[in-house]
Amino acid sequence: MYSYFDNAATTPVDKDVLKAMLPYFTSSFGNPSSLYSISLESKKAIDNSRNKISQFLNASKDEIIFTSGGTESDNLALRGSISKQKNHIITSSIEHPAVLSTCKDLEKSGYFVTYLKVDSEGFIDLNQLENSITEKTALVSIMHANNEIGTIEPIEEIGPICRKNNILFHTDAVQSFGKIPIDVKKMNIDLLSASSHKIYGPKGIGLLYVRKGVMLNPIITGGGQEFGIRSGTENVPGIVGFGKAVELASKNMNKENKKLLSLRNRLISFFMKIPHTRLNGPMKKRLPNNINVCFDGVEGEALVMLLDNERIFASTGSACSTRNLNPSHVLKAIGLKPEDSHGSLRLSLGNSNTTKDIEKLEKTLPIIVEKLRRMNPLYEK
Ligand SMILES: Cc1ncc(COP(=O)(O)O)c(C=O)c1O
CATH class of the missing domain: 3.40.640.10 (Type I PLP-dependent aspartate aminotransferase-like (Major domain))
Structure with a gap:
């Protein structure tokens, strides 16, 4: 699965x-x-x-x-x-x-x-x-x-x-x-x-x-x-x-949004406990299914590939531009330096996501972030 x-x-x-x-x-x-x-x-x-x-x-x-x-x-x-x-x-x-x-x-x-x-x-x-x-x-x-x-x-x-x-x-x-x-x-x-x-x-x-x-x-x-x-x-x-x-969508929107908001907020709180992590975008007036975070010293592409090895599918930047290695124009526009925006991870939740998915991500992601930071000679604790 x-x-x-x-x-x-x-x-x-x-x-x-x-x-x-x-x-x-x-x-x-x-x-x-x-x-x-x-x-x-x-x-x-x-x-x-x-x-x-x-x-x-x-x-x-x-x-x-x-x-x-x-x-x-x-x-x-x-x-x-x-x-x-x-x-x-x-x-x-x-x-x-x-x-x-x-x-x-x-x-x-x-x-x-x-x-x-x-x-x-x-x-x-x-x-x-x-x-x-x-x-x-x-x-x-x-x-x-x-x-x-x-x-x-x-x-x-x-x-x-x-x-x-x-x-x-x-x-x-x-x-x-x-x-x-x-x-x-x-x-x-x-x-x-x-x-x-x-x-x-x-x-x-x-x-x-x-x-x-x-x-x-x-x-x-x-x-x-x-x-x-x-x-x-x-x-x-x-x-x-x-x-x-x-x-x-019309029938399920309210119920679905409640679930997505609760999963999203749980994940955001979890990510924010990982040192040197930043949430991109607002906390209020934000889509209920969107999370975008940057981990200092981590390459977004490497993170996505290592998550893929664990059968966790996510994206860095937007799907339409991920094949292009330029920093995201959106992250640049909100003031991120190119080196920071390269470490961004976008998670967009949907109706298939369960608490089990969230638990798996919470278990896997910190290990991968730690591993990538250890491999990065420029990352200072
Ligand atoms: C904000 C926004 N506009 C337009 C599009 C393009 O839509 P489509 O894939 O249906 O052409 C996308 C697709 O990701 C999008 O996110």
Whole structure:
């Protein structure tokens, strides 16, 4: 058996999700755009999922656009809302690469981007945000919760600032969707990205919430599916699975969060007793499943490999950038020195984690940290 602590990277598909999807690969395989009865089954299944998901966000059915995942949703929000007249985006320096690389690419095409700094816990400064707005600003894109350090940004306060200034507000909610409550109306959100594979749904399916009245330029053109905003034959099994995953998340969120918070807090207290250890990100306003710690004198990659030998799976930095040995841009933005951020370990808990997993980690990790510190000639006790 293994202990999986990398649920922010991806989650296994829930067995009820898989069961709901299976008929749409075989018997109910029709193209939802066709007119005969098996196609109508596919169309109905999409409608049903769209309905469930829209209710979960307090949105309307026609405000949910299915995409291939969080990355595409972020691209559509950013690329679809910028124009020659409104050519400026405000974002933060700790966004996921799906936002940051898109911004860099837009800059190459002559658009302008302001990257807001964050404080030592990863929070943006609302005054700095307000002062960065110009008459050319099209969009503010600030993530709901950070994928590396779990910081939950004050998005309820960002929405009204954007509304007041007639600017669109996009939030990348890939890590928070299905984990903490989101109400797009109450939070004054215009655009929101979410992804299915982070909440026990299949990979390759996500959504962009687009508030009624917001005009987006499509980035994928073709047959006009998804209200003309995202063409391409719909991923029917994926959409069905995503809908089922949302249904389960909605049912289990409160109970699940209580469990995750208690396991998370127990682990954080345990880690903080290991000398020369630092918690990255805040204690309050933090995702209930996220832990990010640095152990002085320890290489994150070595730590992850030695944990792997014990069948404990965790990550250093975020999964999307772990193959790149540059220090994490998030840890750098909260003020860590490169040598410190190399020693970071991210644990993201999920519904498979039990007290047994935690006990195993508590037994194993201090031994590995001690071993790596002994091997490091530069580490001073
Ligand atoms: C905050 C955030 N945004 C976007 C993405 C990309 O989502 P996807 O893997 O569905 O493309 C991720 C994935 O880790 C993420 O954590």
